[in-house]
Amino acid sequence: VLLVVEQFLNGLQFGLLLFLLAAGLTLVFGIMDFVNLAHGSLYMMGAYFAASFVAWTGNFLIGVVLALGATLLLGIVLELVALRHLYGRDHLDHVLATFGLILFFNDAVRLIWGPAGLALPLPAWLTVPVAIVPGIYYPAYRLAIIAVALAVALMLYLVVMRTRIGMLIRAGASNREMIGALGINIKLLYTLVFGLGAALAGLAGLMQAPILTVQIGMGENILILAFVIIVIGGIGSIRGAFLAAILVGMIDTLGRAFLPDLLRQILSSSAASTAAPALSSMLIYLLMTIVLVARPEGLFPANRS
Amino acid sequence: MKTGLDARNIVAGLVIAGLLLLPLYTSLSGNVFALTLFTRIVIFALAAASLNLIMGYGGMMSFGHAAYLGIGGYSVGILAAEGIGSGFVQWPVALLSSALFAVVIGALSLRTRGVYFIMITLAFAQMAYYVASGLARYGGDDGLTIYKRSDFGGLINLSNRVQFYYLCLGCLFGGLYLIWRIVNSRFGMVVQGLRSNEARMQAIGFPATRYRLVCFVISGTLCGLAGALLANNTDFVSPAVMYWTRSGDLMVMVILGGMGSLFGPVIGAVVYLVLEEFLSQVTEYWAMIMGPLLLLIVLFGRGGIDGLLGRLRRG
Numbered sequence: 001v002l003l004v005v006e007q008f009l010n011g012l013q014f015g016l017l018l019f020l021l022a023a024g025l026t027l028v029f030g031i032m033d034f035v036n037l038a039h040g041s042l043y044m045m046g047a048y049f050a051a052s053f054v055a056w057t058g059n060f061l062i063g064v065v066l067a068l069g070a071t072l073l074l075g076i077v078l079e080l081v082a083l084r085h086l087y088g089r090d091h092l093d094h095v096l097a098t099f100g101l102i103l104f105f106n107d108a109v110r111l112i113w114g115p116a117g118l119a120l121p122l123p124a125w126l127t128v129p130v131a132i133v134p135g136i137y138y139p140a141y142r143l144a145i146i147a148v149a150l151a152v153a154l155m156l157y158l159v160v161m162r163t164r165i166g167m168l169i170r171a172g173a174s175n176r177e178m179i180g181a182l183g184i185n186i187k188l189l190y191t192l193v194f195g196l197g198a199a200l201a202g203l204a205g206l207m208q209a210p211i212l213t214v215q216i217g218m219g220e221n222i223l224i225l226a227f228v229i230i231v232i233g234g235i236g237s238i239r240g241a242f243l244a245a246i247l248v249g250m251i252d253t254l255g256r257a258f259l260p261d262l263l264r265q266i267l268s269s270s271a272a273s274t275a276a277p278a279l280s281s282m283l284i285y286l287l288m289t290i291v292l293v294a295r296p297e298g299l300f301p302a303n304r305s
Numbered sequence: 306m307k308t309g310l311d312a313r314n315i316v317a318g319l320v321i322a323g324l325l326l327l328p329l330y331t332s333l334s335g336n337v338f339a340l341t342l343f344t345r346i347v348i349f350a351l352a353a354a355s356l357n358l359i360m361g362y363g364g365m366m367s368f369g370h371a372a373y374l375g376i377g378g379y380s381v382g383i384l385a386a387e388g389i390g391s392g393f394v395q396w397p398v399a400l401l402s403s404a405l406f407a408v409v410i411g412a413l414s415l416r417t418r419g420v421y422f423i424m425i426t427l428a429f430a431q432m433a434y435y436v437a438s439g440l441a442r443y444g445g446d447d448g449l450t451i452y453k454r455s456d457f458g459g460l461i462n463l464s465n466r467v468q469f470y471y472l473c474l475g476c477l478f479g480g481l482y483l484i485w486r487i488v489n490s491r492f493g494m495v496v497q498g499l500r501s502n503e504a505r506m507q508a509i510g511f512p513a514t515r516y517r518l519v520c521f522v523i524s525g526t527l528c529g530l531a532g533a534l535l536a537n538n539t540d541f542v543s544p545a546v547m548y549w550t551r552s553g554d555l556m557v558m559v560i561l562g563g564m565g566s567l568f569g570p571v572i573g574a575v576v577y578l579v580l581e582e583f584l585s586q587v588t589e590y591w592a593m594i595m596g597p598l599l600l601l602i603v604l605f606g607r608g609g610i611d612g613l614l615g616r617l618r619r620g
Contacts, residue, residue: 111590277439278439281438282436285431288424
């Protein structure tokens, strides 16, 4: 039971982290109709910024805040310099251009920080295990991730659904010319949305950083997961991204944890131990395939025609 | 654009002549490295040309084409590891398994359109990547070394650099000829018609998915051939050939050269890989130049190199 609860929480934590990444991706896609492969690079940059700023200031929180600001700024600069000229182009152009950005960022990081990975050490107050219910302990840091991600998700929901900015964003998504004609600075709005997406990716990256190492290419695998999530959830739908992210996080984590044992009961133990890792990595792709075949629009499509 | 000496045909002719005469140059200058590099380039040109068939002509943006490189390569590698060295067995198996894979994922993926299609083909390629990583018996993550190249009796010796180069070149030209015939056939017209206006084609009575699927399978099979060549070239196959950035490379070659032009992907492959080689000799951080270069090409050079050449003619 202990293990199940722990893995369950791990799944939730991973899912929420994926949501932060997928939310930025789906916002940018839903609103600007822009496919951003370099989203994973922003995730990586968030982690590298955090590792540097924390080491520089010696304070975890200050470093994290600075890193968030830096990623936001990077996203805005990227949008202003290059990506805004690509809106309205073919999706393939987006893929090619942002693929180029991935190449650039990977080597830029190698040049600045070197090829070896970095570590982002946690402050002492985040490393203690916390009793969630009497007798069951869980690392404080992972709980903090869950709390922060939930808070961000709630904030995102409130901003998009309840504020004037959010209203403009939604209006811009459904009819770009009209909102421009009404005197709204749509370009500025897009830049802001892109910056927000970048900051979300950076947040996901820097929160994941203490658990794994900070290394080149760390954003690539997780980017594919984020794409799987927005496809499962329905492209452009934040609600869908949230639910799909938790689903994928759970399936991936629980699959890795329990599938080997499960298979061992059916297959011989040597066959199970070779098949299990491959199968558990494949699980979410299988899920995506099933979803796409059954409901090509995703499970929770955005409520727009 | 029937015949005539426009910039496009001149460049294509020069590239063909250059590729044909390359071994002459390398044997005269003793520059073996160039031959190795260009063998790789020719193989990737074949893979890019196969991708161009579905992407440029069929409008199917596959982001998982590297999977076939892996399947073709692993077919050769696994058979070699099991002691079956004959190319007459290895290569048909490579083609057949690529075709089979294409049938399955095509049938599923073609139910979707646009970005969803890009994503689902990507997901299938990642699945193939993880399956290969899980093949503990055949090297898993570390890959599989092929100790002996495919054996074609006395017909051709793949270990001879020049012979192998010409084999690859022959496969490339054969593939291009096949694509050219397909594109100009009734079948090819239907597939291109489906790209421009699917509803109308269906109204005339063409079963859209069936035509697309056949085209998808042909493309996958051709790329599987490239995979078999690639495995023989490197004497090695690993899951990394199926990694999604590899599919991205292929896409870049096609777009760089010019989508939907027969010879474009070849030029794209030559330019991309030569540039990569050149930049990596200048600086260790070649991708820092290559990345922004791609961005500039997308921003300012529509239609790739082929489009550029086409504009030159009009002046």
